[in-house]
Amino acid sequence: MTPHQERTGPGAVPAQAAFLPAPEGTKKAVTDFLKTLMDQGGLDALLVPVEVPDTPFHAWVMVKKSEVLDKAHPLPPVMSVQGGRALSSLTKHGTPWLHIAAVMRPCEARAAVELAKLKQVRLDNVVLITIDCPGALPLAEYVADPEKGQERYKTVADTWHENEFLRPACARCHRFSLTGLEDGPSEGPAPDDAPASVDIHIGLLGEDQNGILLLPVTPSGAEILKKTGLEADRPTAGWESRVRDLLKKKKEKRQAAHEEFRKDITGLDRFLTVFDPCINCHNCMNVCPVCYCQQCYFDTQTQFCTSSVYMDRARKRGALRFPPDPLLFHLGRMSHMVLSCVSCGACEDACPVSIPVGKVFSWVADETQPAFGYSAGTDRGDPLPLQNFLKEEFCEIETPSACGQAQSTEVKENA
Amino acid sequence: MPKALKMDVEASQGVKNFLKHLLESGKVKGVFALKKMNDSGAVSYSLITSVEELASAEPLMPLMPENAGQALSRLTVKEALKEPVAAVLRPCELRAFTELVKRVQGSEDNLLLISPICAGVFPLSSATDGSWEKQMASYAESSREGKIHPGVRKMCQACTSFIPGRADITVAFAGRKDTGSSCHLILDTPRGEEFAQGAPGTPETVEKEPAELAPLREARAARRSEVFKEIDVQGQKGLIKTFAPCLGCHGCMHVCPICHCVLCVFDSKMYELQPWSIESEPESKGGIRVPSGTLFFHLGRMAHMAVSCVNCGMCSDVCPVNIPVSEVFSMVGDQLQKVFEYVPGRDVEESVPSGTYKEDEFAGIGEQ
Amino acid sequence: MSDAYNPRIVGFLCNWCAYTGADLAGVSRARVSSSLHAIRVMCSGRIDPLYVIMAYLKGADGVMGMGCHPGDCHYLKGNYNARRRFVMLESIFKTLGLDGKRIGLWWVSASEGKRFAQVTNEFTELMKTKGPNPFREEMFI
Numbered sequence: 036m037t038p039h040q041e042r043t044g045p046g047a048v049p050a051q052a053a054f055l056p057a058p059e060g061t062k063k064a065v066t067d068f069l070k071t072l073m074d075q076g077g078l079d080a081l082l083v084p085v086e087v088p089d090t091p092f093h094a095w096v097m098v099k100k101s102e103v104l105d106k107a108h109p110l111p112p113v114m115s116v117q118g119g120r121a122l123s124s125l126t127k128h129g130t131p132w133l134h135i136a137a138v139m140r141p142c143e144a145r146a147a148v149e150l151a152k153l154k155q156v157r158l159d160n161v162v163l164i165t166i167d168c169p170g171a172l173p174l175a176e177y178v179a180d181p182e183k184g185q186e187r188y189k190t191v192a193d194t195w196h197e198n199e200f201l202r203p204a205c206a207r208c209h210r211f212s213l214t215g216l217e218d219g220p221s222e223g224p225a226p227d228d229a230p231a232s233v234d235i236h237i238g239l240l241g242e243d244q245n246g247i248l249l250l251p252v253t254p255s256g257a258e259i260l261k262k263t264g265l266e267a268d269r270p271t272a273g274w275e276s277r278v279r280d281l282l283k284k285k286k287e288k289r290q291a292a293h294e295e296f297r298k299d300i301t302g303l304d305r306f307l308t309v310f311d312p313c314i315n316c317h318n319c320m321n322v323c324p325v326c327y328c329q330q331c332y333f334d335t336q337t338q339f340c341t342s343s344v345y346m347d348r349a350r351k352r353g354a355l356r357f358p359p360d361p362l363l364f365h366l367g368r369m370s371h372m373v374l375s376c377v378s379c380g381a382c383e384d385a386c387p388v389s390i391p392v393g394k395v396f397s398w399v400a401d402e403t404q405p406a407f408g409y410s411a412g413t414d415r416g417d418p419l420p421l422q423n424f425l426k427e428e429f430c431e432i433e434t435p436s437a438c439g440q441a442q443s444t445e446v447k448e449n450a
Numbered sequence: 451m452p453k454a455l456k457m458d459v460e461a462s463q464g465v466k467n468f469l470k471h472l473l474e475s476g477k478v479k480g481v482f483a484l485k486k487m488n489d490s491g492a493v494s495y496s497l498i499t500s501v502e503e504l505a506s507a508e509p510l511m512p513l514m515p516e517n518a519g520q521a522l523s524r525l526t527v528k529e530a531l532k533e534p535v536a537a538v539l540r541p542c543e544l545r546a547f548t549e550l551v552k553r554v555q556g557s558e559d560n561l562l563l564i565s566p567i568c569a570g571v572f573p574l575s576s577a578t579d580g581s582w583e584k585q586m587a588s589y590a591e592s593s594r595e596g597k598i599h600p601g602v603r604k605m606c607q608a609c610t611s612f613i614p615g616r617a618d619i620t621v622a623f624a625g626r627k628d629t630g631s632s633c634h635l636i637l638d639t640p641r642g643e644e645f646a647q648g649a650p651g652t653p654e655t656v657e658k659e660p661a662e663l664a665p666l667r668e669a670r671a672a673r674r675s676e677v678f679k680e681i682d683v684q685g686q687k688g689l690i691k692t693f694a695p696c697l698g699c700h701g702c703m704h705v706c707p708i709c710h711c712v713l714c715v716f717d718s719k720m721y722e723l724q725p726w727s728i729e730s731e732p733e734s735k736g737g738i739r740v741p742s743g744t745l746f747f748h749l750g751r752m753a754h755m756a757v758s759c760v761n762c763g764m765c766s767d768v769c770p771v772n773i774p775v776s777e778v779f780s781m782v783g784d785q786l787q788k789v790f791e792y793v794p795g796r797d798v799e800e801s802v803p804s805g806t807y808k809e810d811e812f813a814g815i816g817e818q
Numbered sequence: 819m820s821d822a823y824n825p826r827i828v829g830f831l832c833n834w835c836a837y838t839g840a841d842l843a844g845v846s847r848a849r850v851s852s853s854l855h856a857i858r859v860m861c862s863g864r865i866d867p868l869y870v871i872m873a874y875l876k877g878a879d880g881v882m883g884m885g886c887h888p889g890d891c892h893y894l895k896g897n898y899n900a901r902r903r904f905v906m907l908e909s910i911f912k913t914l915g916l917d918g919k920r921i922g923l924w925w926v927s928a929s930e931g932k933r934f935a936q937v938t939n940e941f942t943e944l945m946k947t948k949g950p951n952p953f954r955e956e957m958f959i
Contacts, residue, residue: 080732082740087694087958089687092771094694094744094958097728100736103957115771116697116741124723124741133728175575178695178772311490312578314515316768318701330713334704341529345497346480353500354485357521385699387768388515389578684915690958715868731876735957745959746868746875752910753867753903778914785913786906804906807898809888815901816885816925818937 048213048275049250049257052238053265056246061239064247065109065138065166068237071263072136073101078162078259082122082137083107084115091181095121097135109138109166109237112188113177117381119146119156119324126157136162136259140171141214141233142379145412146324148232149375152419155327162259163232167212167239167278169195170205174384195240196285204380204393207292209285212240212278213250215413217286232415235260240281242273293398300395306362309395312388313361319382319392320368325375325411333364365392369399374420375411376400452658453643454622455635457651461623462510464633464651465538465564469509471649472536473501478562478645479533482522483509493577495521497535509538509564510623512571512589512602513582517707517764519546523556530557536645538564538621540571541614542762545795546707548616549758552802555710562645564635565614567663569593569624570606574767596625596666598673605763605776608674610667613659615796618642622656625663678781681774689745692778695771696744702765702775708755708794716747748775752782757803758794759783825879825945827853829938830869832862834892835927836884842931850935851942854882861885862923863896867903870921877954880945882938883923890927897925919944920951 057064073081084093086106093111095118098104118139125135139147144165150156169192177184187200196211210217213236234256238248251257251267260267300306317334320326338360340348349355376396383393404410407420430438457464472478485496486506494515498504518539525531539547544565550556569589572582582589585601592599598607614620619642622634634656637643683692700717703709715721723742732738759779766776787793790803831837837858843850859865862885873881883904885897904923911918922941926934953959 080737085737085957087690090691090694092695094739095741096737096957097732097740098737099732103736115695120698121740125728127722128725130725130728174770175772178770308490311487311492311494312515314494314574314705314768316701316705318699318704318768318770321699321701321704322697322770329719330717334712334717336527336712339524339528342526342531343529345525346499346531346533346535349480349497349499353503354496354498356485356487357482357495357497358516358524385697385701385770387574387701387770389575686916686952686956689914689916690956694958727876735955737957739958742959746872749871749875749910749914750868753871753907756910757906782910782913785909789905789909790902803902804899807895807902809898812901812905815904816888816897816923818922818924 048216048271049252049267050271051267052251052269052271052274053249053260053267054241054243054246054269055249055265058245061247062108062110065237066104066107068247068249068263069107069109069136069138070101070104072259073098073104075263076136076259077134077262078136079133080135082118082125082135083109084111091185097125110140110168110192112172112184112191113174114140114143114171114379114381114384115174117146117322117324117379118143119150119377120322122147122161123150123155123324123327126161127155129157131160134160134162136164138164138166140168141165141210141212142168142208142377142412143324144233145210145214145377146379148412148415149325149377150327151415153325153327153375158415162234162256164235164237165214165233166237169239170201170208170211172200173202196281202380202384203391204378204383204397207285207289208378209282209289210378211285212236212238212282213252216275216278217282232413238271238274238278240274240277241269242277248274289401293401296394296398310361310365310390312390313365314388315358315361315364316387317364318385318387322381322385323372324379324381325372325377326368333367338363365395369396373400373403374407374409377412451655453637454654454656455637455646455649455651456654457633457635458631459633460631461621461629461633462508464635465509465621466504466507468635468646468649468651469507469536469538470501470504472562472645473499473504475648477534478536480535481507482518482525482535482537482539483507484511484513484515484538497525510566510621512569513574513577514540514543514571514762514764514767515574515577517546517705517762518543519548519550519707519760520705522547522561523550523707523710526556526559526561531560534560534562536562536564538566540568541565541612542568542609542760543707544614544617545611545760546762548795548798549708549760549802550710551798552800553710558798562619562641563617564619564621565617566621566623567614567625568606568609568612570599570602570609570612572601573603576601590630593624594627594629596662598666598669603763603767604677604774605761605766605780608670608677608780609761610670610674611761612666612670613663616798619646620658625660625666627662677777681777681781683778683781693744693748693773696748696773697771698741698744698747699770700747701768701770703751705764705768706755707760707762707764708758709751716743716750721747748778752779756783757786757790757792760794823946823949825853825942825950826877827851827855827880827882827942827945828873828878829854829856829882829884830859830862830865831856832885832897833858833860835886835890836862836924836934838928839884839926839930839934842929843935844931846931848931848935849939851939853879853942853945854938861891861893861896862900863891863893865900865903867907870907874921874951875953875959877951879920879948879951879954880941881921882941883921884926884934885923887925887927917948920948
């Protein structure tokens with residue numbers, strides 16, 4: 036029993052959105068929109084993945100000239116650098132004079148919102164734009180054979196989560212659209228103060244497949260859309276119901292996957308076995324958007340012992356693996372960041388020994404975040420659970436239990 | 451010809467028997483070697499102190515979950531070993547450890563260094579999907595024949611320093627026809643001889659690099675120049691192309707045994723994008739890559755460590771986007787080592803090129 | 819390339835020799851190329867290879883290191899270390915097919931104002947013939 040109220044969620048789906056015809060495919064329509072945005076939206080720069088010449092790869096680029104956008108790809112086939120990290124490296128030290136729009140996958144935008152709470156991203160001058168995400172391919176498969184990957188990605192982009200090519204994190208992702216929709220009320224108008232994490236959302240799942248929908252989620256998003264001369268005159272109900280249908284299906288899939296996984300992993304022995312192959316490269320941590328620390332505790336020599344201590348530890352069990360304590364690293368990292376985990380799967384993609392890091396972390400995130408009534412990246416105004424507390428909460432874990440004695444605690448404190 | 455000890459068992463079993471003898475007789479108090487973990491079957495380096503645990507040790511298993519040089523550094527950097535420990539590591543790992551000892555990141559005191567004539571290791575990816583085990587038979591065979599096994603790491607296929615230079619005991623392995631039935635331990639140093647006294651086996655003398663190994667060395671050298679040709683890293687275009695998919699995870703740096711700095715400059719604030727460059731740089735270019743400095747990281751790291759690169763191949767192996775990091779660094783390292791007449795890991799007393807100088811060298815520089 | 823093209827050169831000047839030499843060049847009114855953007859370092863041995871690489875990748879057309887003549891180092895051996903570092907950088911540039919002529923090390927003592935002007939002007943001329951550093955336009959560094 037926690038005093039946190041059940042989330043009302045953003046539910047801030049605008050009733051109407053602008054429609055942009057896409058005679059040459061959605062990718063072209065989106066980049067055209069971005070160009071208009073740059074030319075007329077009063078923006079200085081755009082952050083978007085751009086194709087590296089002569090390669091099948093995309094890198095985040097802060098674009099200053101709109102012709103660069105010809106090579107932009109808002110939904111590249113793989114998630115290389117997590118967009119939250121890219122935005123952090125751009126805005127961390129402050130760029131108040133630059134009005135930037137960042138175009139990201141929903142999980143990347145959620146990471147950006149978390150990073151903003153951690154003071155690693157400054158969102159005050161950033162327009163966050165998300166886009167309905169069909170998912171991405173596993174990084175390792177793509178780099179091994181980019182041609183095949185590009186072929187597969189066409190299927191991925193067309194079939195909307197009904198394919199077997201998605202990377203595991205995307206296959207069980209239910210937050211692929213406007214963030215917050217998954218927690219919000221299923222119907223009825225959104226409350227006026229409904230929080231939102233993004234400014235504009237690009238809907239690819241609209242009823243009219245000959246174009247894209249541009250949803251002005253926040254007032255500032257609406258203002259920018261207005262500047263570009265696009266009229267929000269299309270109802271979004273059709274798009275919303277299609278998204279909600281898919282969302283429901285994926286949510287069930289996610290829960291089923293977690294249930295399945297729970298059997299494989301709970302218990303120390305099984306947990307150990309999952310992390311046994313860890314080689315201590317810390318790739319998972321370094322690509323994690325939420326793990327922002329300049330120097331992680333686990334990269335220091337704090338845990339290094341003298342050789343005598345290592346010998347003693349080895350003697351106790353007959354052998355001591357090197358590097359020791361992989362679980363300490365993973366559980367330690369988990370305790371530091373899992374409440375902000377956005378389930379983007381970057382960690383899994385980067386693991387050279389194929390440990391299902393993302394699976395473990397996103398499962399634990401799903402278990403822990405609701406306990407605080409928190410959902411990472413959903414609401415810019417919602418403080419981080421560990422930076423916040425209520426006096427009358429979690430009394431059940433206290434001994435003796437203070438449930439129902441909130442008042443007396445207060446008296447004590449006053450006295 | 452150096453003295454040796456011959457045992458009539460398969461090579462890796464022989465090494466295990468020898469380690470068991472050392473541990474049982476109390477000549478060493480611990481063994482540092484690859485070991486299968488009991489629950490999962492995953493392999494890691496382990497410090498083994500009991501004979502029972504030694505049973506699941508796999509000293510010659512062709513995998514490298516971590517460069518052992520790095521692991522030994524962790525074991526000995528805060529305090530030199532107080533009790534004798536026998537360590538089994540591959541030649542490149544031994545070179546890495548030597549480089550680390552030079553940099554005061556470890557100590558060789560009380561370590562008995564045992565290293566095989568190496569036939570290469572399988573990439574981590576094949577350890578993960580288990581495909582290496584299926585290749586073990588062909589690996590053993592090509593090792594006996596002195597041939598390159600196509601399944602091993604690219605850098606292993608292209609490695610010409612497969613004979614350990616400064617081990618106390620060398621295990622004759624690659625290129626020896628009888629490793630299936632006998633194990634030869636070459637006692638390179640007096641220390642090696644001392645520890646081998648009383649060990650099971652018959653004394654003999656063997657050649658450390660017999661004529662049979664010459665074809666292997668040639669094949670590896672040829673493969674090496676092939677590998678360097680395969681990577682297209684020439685000039686600005688080649689560099690941008692090669693490092694295009696880089697995630698900036700710095701995994702290559704973290705697993706690199708030579709990169710020992712606790713806080714690398716590329717993990718520090720200095721490396722981060724500063725507002726003033728966001729203002730000026732993109733104007734002329736039309737945009738900048740973020741996080742920026744991908745090439746700077748790789749070239750900078752190269753400038754700091756390539757001269758000591760031991761070609762272990764860990765960096766390529768952990769790269770999540772298959773950048774041929776090790777190939778590029780080895781190619782540059784080869785040239786640098788030629789310029790400075792330096793061989794990483796050759797001699798623990800030899801100073802690192804960047805830490806020393808001669809007054810009369812490179813006389814033309816600066817005078818033009 | 820227009821006649822107006824003026825290369826941008828970053829120079830790392832040792833405080834005790836080259837920087838003072840540059841001063842002398844100024845005092846003796848020698849004509850020194852305006853391309854050089856001088857950065858004072860306390861010793862040529864302080865020029866971390868990273869500085870050179872960073873200047874080069876960020877689009878400097880040329881990078882000059884300047885220090886005391888061998889044997890004259892204020893800190894006894896810094897310039898010998900610098901020499902090794904530039905040898906190393908040149909080797910890396912050569913192996914990777916980058917233009918190693920865009921970087922270099924010169925010995926310029928405090929009394930060599932004339933030499934300072936001369937090497938700077940010569941290097942500027944060389945960079946003029948080479949044209950802009952292509953990395954200046956590179957988005958994906």
